[in-house]
Amino acid sequence: MIDTPPAVELHVHVEGTLEPELITELAARNGIALPYRDIEDLRARYAFHDLADFLALYYANMAVLRTADDFAAMTRAYLRRAAAGGVRHVELFVDPQAHLVRGVPLAAVVDGVAGALADDAPGLGITTGLIACFLRDRPPAEAVDVLRALLAADAPLLGIGLDSAEVGHPPGGFAEVFALAAEAGLHRVAHAGEEGPAAYVTEALDVLGVERIDHGIRSLDDPELVDRLVRDAVPLTVCPLSNVRLRCTPDLRDHPLATMLHRGLRVSVHSDDPAYFGGYVDDNHRAVAAALGLTRDDQARLAHHAVDAAFVSAERAAELHAEVDAWRG
Ligand SMILES: Nc1ncnc2[nH]cnc12
Numbered sequence: 439m440i441d442t443p444p445a446v447e448l449h450v451h452v453e454g455t456l457e458p459e460l461i462t463e464l465a466a467r468n469g470i471a472l473p474y475r476d477i478e479d480l481r482a483r484y485a486f487h488d489l490a491d492f493l494a495l496y497y498a499n500m501a502v503l504r505t506a507d508d509f510a511a512m513t514r515a516y517l518r519r520a521a522a523g524g525v526r527h528v529e530l531f532v533d534p535q536a537h538l539v540r541g542v543p544l545a546a547v548v549d550g551v552a553g554a555l556a557d558d559a560p561g562l563g564i565t566t567g568l569i570a571c572f573l574r575d576r577p578p579a580e581a582v583d584v585l586r587a588l589l590a591a592d593a594p595l596l597g598i599g600l601d602s603a604e605v606g607h608p609p610g611g612f613a614e615v616f617a618l619a620a621e622a623g624l625h626r627v628a629h630a631g632e633e634g635p636a637a638y639v640t641e642a643l644d645v646l647g648v649e650r651i652d653h654g655i656r657s658l659d660d661p662e663l664v665d666r667l668v669r670d671a672v673p674l675t676v677c678p679l680s681n682v683r684l685r686c687t688p689d690l691r692d693h694p695l696a697t698m699l700h701r702g703l704r705v706s707v708h709s710d711d712p713a714y715f716g717g718y719v720d721d722n723h724r725a726v727a728a729a730l731g732l733t734r735d736d737q738a739r740l741a742h743h744a745v746d747a748a749f750v751s752a753e754r755a756a757e758l759h760a761e762v763d764a765w766r767g
């Protein structure tokens with residue numbers, strides 16, 4: 439049995455799973471000249487000052503993704519690595535606008551990612567869902583247009599999310615696209631309180647009606663918000679290695695996860711952009727358990743929280759809870 443609990447991965451950006459080796463391979467396949475000497479030179483750039491610094495490289499590296507096959511290759515590679523790390527269910531984020539603005543057709547993105555999920559995940563014993571995230575540093579009207587296009591194309595979506603540069607882009611501006619998603623019966627999540635203030639978490643709940651908050655670590659700055667999140671059992675998908683790499687937290691030993699858990703918040707552990715931040719969900723579990731001295735019971739609680747936060751049937755949730763209990767022993 440592996441040393442981390444069976445995982446429900448609710449916060450992973452598929453483009454953030456693009457490993458340097460695959461970037462190089464896809465660049466060669468598509469005849470794209472990369473501005474790096476080699477993989478080591480690329481890796482040397484993975485020292486980030488903040489979210490904006492990371493996002494610049496994250497978006498630049500997407501240049502190698504051109505065809506549905508490229509998106510499928512990235513997704514398949516992720517699924518294989520996820521399975522090896524004990525992932526049993528994943529709700530995968532994708533950023534359609536990041537590709538549309540480069541002239542890549544929506545169908546290439548959706549067919550590639552969703553096709554690989556449908557073809558490969560069952561054989562690996564992983565259940566999946568796809569969440570299209572909108573970029574909060576682009577116009578809200580564009581998000582509405584893209585969601586309409588996704589709905590018109592019958593894209594197999596579980597839900598929508600909101601990501602990209604947070605500070606200066608409060609969630610409230612995206613009320614229309616979230617209302618449209620609700621009408622279409624889609625689940626709704628949003629990044630909030632990663633670099634931005636606790637007030638953005640409150641706004642995402644009140645104005646967008648989100649069912650989960652991605653990150654949410656800055657919630658601790660507002661005790662009334664914490665009381666509300668505890669009372670309403672609002673899930674917070676926390677990504678510890680990401681927070682350290684993006685300098686939202688100075689050191690893993692200072693990470694607020696343990697405080698959040700012991701305060702009664704429904705926190706769970708995830709990877710965000712594992713190819714960039716030094717690890718997948720199992721690596722995140724292992725690292726926080728060591729740095730924060732978490733017990734096996736604490737780790738099982740985190741894993742149960744992830745199951746509770748997943749958009750799955752009661753039957754699937756029961757199976758996933760049972761797997762966590764079996765791991766805890
Ligand atoms: N950590 C992060 N925060 C906001 N947007 C993102 N897109 C990919 N990773 C992200």
Ligand SMILES: [Zn+2]
Nearest residue numbers: 601629652710
């Ligand atoms: Zn994220």
